[in-house]
Amino acid sequence: MYTLRISKIIPQPNNNLTFQLESIAGDYPYYKAGQFITLSFVFGDHEVRRSYSFNSSPDNNEPLSITVKRVENGEISRLLHHTIVEGDIVNAMEPQGLFVYEPKPEKVRTLFLFAAGIGITPLYAILKTALLAESKSKIVLIYSNSTLELTPFRSELEHWADRFPDRLTIVWIYSNSKYLMKARLNRDYIHAIVNDHLFGNKEDALFYTCGPVIYMDLCRFTLLGMGFDSNQIKRETFLLPENEEDDDDETEKEVDRTTYAIELSFQGKTYHLEVPYNKSILDIGLEHKIKLPYSCKSGMCSTCISQCTRGKVRMDYNEVLTDREVEQGRILLCTGHPIEMNTAIEVL
Structure with a gap:
């Protein structure tokens, strides 16, 4: 601390x-x-x-x-x-997060940063690191806001663009623009920006996105459709998406109300706990005064990543782990619920 x-x-x-x-x-x-x-x-x-x-x-x-x-x-x-x-x-607490940029001083590549509103925050840090710790990369910031006047860090970003005119390009997008084709980010606009500014090999390009989920989904699906690999596309979520369940769906949903016993291993100790259906593994651990690592409590950061070594765990929401990691038993304590008796979990 x-x-x-x-x-x-x-x-x-x-x-x-x-x-x-x-x-x-x-x-x-x-x-x-x-x-x-x-x-x-x-x-x-x-x-x-x-x-x-x-x-x-x-x-x-x-x-x-x-x-x-x-x-x-x-x-x-x-x-x-x-x-x-x-x-x-x-x-x-200690800094956390997997949404990181690892600079490579001699790498020739294009770094595309897609930010919406306050989603600029981590991307502003990444932009500065790429400009200062590298010399051959080019950075393209695509920054969406409602108006020029409501744009955080605008003057600071203009300063960086003036300082690195050959390496930093900023595409300002304002939803109050009279030019409707460029008032909001869209599929065709993403195609045009990437095609105009891609420098170096296509497979070396990196894309970082931060903003509303629907905004990041637009970026991701468009870039995948352009032939970029999923590993080239990163995302950081600040807010949970809206509940997209169909309000007209009156189908009775079966809910597993079982209380499952688990073994939780943390810092050399094993705890035998019971997790009811309506509480997460993290909830129960904290109730038992176990000082488990956590931060967002909503499946959007990496602080509580753990390993399921026996049994199964379902997660209400997961914005961090890849499908492969989930298949290998990685879970998030904050949204995780055991679905088999005597499930064993090791906190990493």
Whole structure:
């Protein structure tokens, strides 16, 4: 756990705030471009954790920074926007996340960054790392917002484009544009952008996407249709998708209400637990005061990845693990439910 002081709060357009963080003890966390940090808040005996992507880059000489959008019903969002002030102290866990960019100084390739709104946060960090830690790559940022005035980091991004005019291209997309064909990202627009800016071998190109699920699905399906491999396409999800279940579907759904016994191995100890149908493995572990690793509690980060060594586990939602990893027994504790008696799980 790190103890960090909020050294500066910077207003951003569209109800966002950037928080610069400094270590009190001097033990700054190591992180990679694209990762997030989890802040821990304790209210009495109740702990609440929230994860925020770094918009700072470890390759740039700048303070640790995160940017938080104001969410009216968000417990921690309201706290950060309306209560926290410069000089306040927050507790943070080790940086996490698989949505990372590994720079290769001599690599000749094109890096396409697709961002919508505050989805720019981790991509801004990746953009800076690619520009500073590499010399031969080209970066294309495709950035969608409602208006120019509501675009976070616009002036900062323009500065980077001026600094690296031969390597950074920014495609600004505004939904209030009168040119409707380019007011929103669409399949044809993606084709045109990639075909116009692809530099180097097609198989070396990388695509990072961050925004609403439907936005990232559009990017992914279009790029796959263009012949790019799924391994070239990365995504980071901030919010769960809408419940897409058909409201008119009145078919009676059978629910397994069994309480399953499991063996949970963590830090050299084995715990024998019972998991009811309406609670996740993580829920039960925390109820038994086991200090399991977790962050988002919604299947969107990698903090609670574990291995099912016996039995089976189903997950309500999974935005992290690949099909192959799931086949090999990887699970997420936060959305995982055992579906066989005496299932064994090892926390990684």
